[in-house]
Amino acid sequence: IGAGRVEEGERVLVVVDEPLVEEGAQLADALRRAGAEPRLELWAAEERPMPHPPPLVLEGARDASLVLFLSQSPRGDEAAWWYFAAGRVARFRDGRLVEVETFAPVRPVGGEAEP
Numbered sequence: 001i002g003a004g005r006v007e008e009g010e011r012v013l014v015v016v017d018e019p020l021v022e023e024g025a026q027l028a029d030a031l032r033r034a035g036a037e038p039r040l041e042l043w044a045a046e047e048r049p050m051p052h053p054p055p056l057v058l059e060g061a062r063d064a065s066l067v068l069f070l071s072q073s074p075r076g077d078e079a080a081w082w083y084f085a086a087g088r089v090a091r092f093r094d095g096r097l098v099e100v101e102t103f104a105p106v107r108p109v110g111g112e113a114e115p
Helices: 018-033 055-063 076-086
Strands: 011-016 037-042 066-070 088-093 096-102
Touching (some): 037 055
Antiparallel strands (some): 088 096
């Protein structure tokens, strides 16, 4: 939470895959205690890889100023759209924010996964 520089009243989307639902709920509670307005959404689908993010994740991302994505089993073929469409990537090392890069957002082919 500190590395993300969460501020009072900030809308934070917490996205987790199914094995990390409990940890996601704990993180959302900690964010709430820190004064943020967290929203917890599940990164799941019957078929993998997903052709686009779950609709509730996209909806939450539109309103959030910070997205925390926790995955026990991350898949590059599903996460790549997020990096390019958001136009921003943060790098953390040992729990500390070390760099933030911004760039012109790149819309996915077909525009099906708009942030």
